Amino acid sequence: MTDKLKDAKIVFVVGGPGSGKGTQCEKIVAKYGYTHLSSGDLLRAEVASGSERGKQLQAIMQKGELVPLDTVLDMIKEAMIAKADVSKGYLIDGYPREVKQGEEFEKKIGAPALLLYVDAKAETMVKRLMKRGETSGRADDNEETIKKRLDLYYKATEPVIAYYEKCSIVRKINSELPVDEVFAIVEKAIDELK
Ligand SMILES: Nc1nc2c(ncn2[C@@H]2O[C@H](COP(=O)(O)OP(=O)(O)OP(=O)(O)O)[C@@H](O)[C@H]2O)c(=O)[nH]1
Numbered sequence: 001m002t003d004k005l006k007d008a009k010i011v012f013v014v015g016g017p018g019s020g021k022g023t024q025c026e027k028i029v030a031k032y033g034y035t036h037l038s039s040g041d042l043l044r045a046e047v048a049s050g051s052e053r054g055k056q057l058q059a060i061m062q063k064g065e066l067v068p069l070d071t072v073l074d075m076i077k078e079a080m081i082a083k084a085d086v087s088k089g090y091l092i093d094g095y096p097r098e099v100k101q102g103e104e105f106e107k108k109i110g111a112p113a114l115l116l117y118v119d120a121k122a123e124t125m126v127k128r129l130m131k132r133g134e135t136s137g138r139a140d141d142n143e144e145t146i147k148k149r150l151d152l153y154y155k156a157t158e159p160v161i162a163y164y165e166k167c168s169i170v171r172k173i174n175s176e177l178p179v180d181e182v183f184a185i186v187e188k189a190i191d192e193l194k
Pocket residue numbers: 015016017018019020021022023024040094128129131132175176177178179180182
């Protein structure tokens with residue numbers, strides 16, 4: 001099964017909640033035709049399906065906690081395999097959330113060629129999420145859950161960046177800038193991959 005993904009080009013997109021991962025991924029898809037897999041979106045789709053598993057996921061996500069590793073990884077892998085014949089590369093958005101998730105991904109799927117570290121200040125992220133919350137309908141775009149997501153990001157996810165710095169695949173992207181300027185930096189990083 002995993003053979004299908006043997007030569008896949010994999011890009012991890014890591015950054016705090018509301019840092020702009022989804023926004024940049026959309027632009028990468030438009031220009032490069034990569035397959036965008038947002039782990040959060042995959043989980044929300046499962047919740048929307050109304051399945052028993054979805055109900056359990058919803059409770060975890062509403063609290064801003066992390067869904068068990070195997071659940072997310074299986075979903076990502078399934079989605080990757082479904083696109084294996086047509087995909088030019090994969091954007092894995094919002095995963096890994098902790099070092100252990102990165103290690104498991106490499107064991108079960110493969111190694112990333114690049115990690116885009118989408119970086120914004122905590123204050124900026126909170127502001128963006130509160131604004132997004134006015135229209136997103138996301139159960140976790142509220143002040144209390146945002147605070148928990150941020151805490152967890154600094155505690156569990158930032159170490160992921162240090163972990164991948166060892167193999168020199170991290171590119172830090174300043175996402176305080178306007179979207180198009182951020183994308184100009186992202187483009188350079190992706191172009192270097194080819
Ligand atoms: N000014 C500015 N705003 C941005 C930028 N990127 C995203 N935003 C805004 O910030 C909000 C959050 O962006 P998303 O792309 O949804 O963020 P995300 O990192 O995917 O967030 P999660 O889904 O919560 O992980 C959106 O409402 C965007 O309009 C940027 O580069 N500059």
